[in-house]
Amino acid sequence: MHGKGSSAGLKRMPDKIKYVIPLFLYLLSSCIGSSAGQEGTPVARNVRILTIEEFLETAVRNDTVFEEILIDELALKYSKGLGLPAGDLVLDVKSRYEFSHEEGGSDPSATIALSRLFPYNGTSVSAEYTTAPSIPDNTSEVTLTISQPVAKNAFGRNVRMQDRLMDKQDSIARYQIIEAYEDYMAVLITAYYSWYLAYGNLRIGESSYNQSLKLLDNIKDRQKSKIALPIDVNKINIQVLSKKETLIDLEHEYKNILNFIRQATRYNGADILEPEEPFAYREEDISFKEDYSRFVERSRTYGILKLLEEKHALLVDIDSDDLLPSTNILLGYAVEGEGAGLKDPDAAVFAGLSVSWPIPDMKGRSELEATRIEEKKNQVKTANTHVRIKTDLEEIFIGIEKERELITLAEDKIDLAERILSDEEKNYSYGKVSLNDLIAAVNRVDETRFYKILHSSRLKILETEWLRMTDRLVSEKGIYRDSETE
Secondary structure (H helix, E strand, C coil), X not given: CCCCCCCCCCCCHHHHHHHHHHHHHHHHHHHCCCCCCCCCCCCCCCEEEECHHHHHHHHHHHCHHHHHHHCHHHHHCCHHHHHCCCXXXXXXXXXXXXXXXXXXXXXXXXXXXXXXXXXXXXXEEEEEEEEEECCCCEEEEEEEEEEEECECEHHHHHHHHHHHHHHHXXXXXHHHHHHHHHHXXXXXXXXXXXXXXXXXXXXXXXXXXXXXXHHHHHHHXXXXXXXXXXXXXXXXXXXXXXXXXXXXXXXHHHHHHHHHHHHHHCCCCCCEEEEXXXXXXXXXXXXXXXXXXXXXXXXXXXXXHHHHHHHHHHHHHHHHHHCCCEEEEEEEEEEEEECCCCEEEEEEEEEEEEEECCCCCHHHHHHHHHHHHHHHHHHHHHHHHHHHHHHHHHHHHHHHHHHHHHHHHHXXXXXXXXXXXXXXXXXHHCCCCCHHHHHHHHHHHHHHHHHHHHHHHHHHHHHHHHHHHCCCCCCXXXXXXXXXXX
């Protein structure tokens, strides 16, 4: 079970880093310095556009990771049957032969007993019929007995506490199953954003490479006309090779992410999968004050923390109850008579008291103190978790605001960079600027276009993380279950 009985299943902000940051750093280092070009549309060759909605719907149906997560729910149906005393009706049959060396014969003996425990009130009821041959008499006996605990597990108190404990453990487990489902859903959504980021960068890389080839042809023509120098041709050749190197890296990164997309959807078709811009998916207004207040009041995460506190308090009560002496009041009725039919019966009613009390019960007292320590430890861990979650959410919110500002700046920079490039192309044709100035203007446009896609993807990933951390990415009703996991 996912973190069953502890706070291990609670959300942690650093989970996202291993899926997001390496990709961004790699693409950032790969794309800086790429030359200008327009985002081109690749030649359509059996291309299939896979939207983010279709991707998630297909992955939920086909990715067996979800089935692995949800299959844990099946075991919860049997937790009480495994953890609580059984209330079954028990039939016990015994038979034996008694041999007499003096008489040279043998007599059969048999016992039939029915018993049942009523766990929730602790009462045990049994009925026993015994035919006990003896020499020379042959007697039978019927006994009815009721046993009721009055100290340890008094009237089923311990069992009822265990029942409540199992309810809380099952609730924690169900919450954590949803948490695991939500965590993997966040991984898939992040993967799609990363896929689109790699796709956009690949398109920019391809367009930049093609534009570099066109620029190279232009420079060669200018060289033939004695307008450009051989060193100018060499500079553009270096630019083309650099673009080719970047393009190879981008293609490799794109194929790696595409491989994960195909694996998650179990796609084996021949069509080429391509993403659609996903930045309109799950657009929601985020307000730290309102969202955090709602999160503290109604979230699964805080529900788990509360259940864990209640669970540890119950464990202390259960261990305290176990220190009491095992004391049972016995009430019974017995009938004894001759033969199997109980002829000439002799009836008796009896009552009694049984006590079992280990002194000083060092093991039980040690278990109780250890449970109290665990309760205190959980209280401290819960307080720390509250602080950590709020800090993580504050960091995410700050990151969201930062990315929104950077996107606005990137849009302004793209506009300026494209206008500068247009002017520099004219100036270069008139010989007013050097080739280095033109190359710098070309690279500047590519950089700003890359940063626009980069920050747009980062924003959506942070928004996804915000929804995951605040338990709003997936709801109980939104979980897909096939017939085998229902």
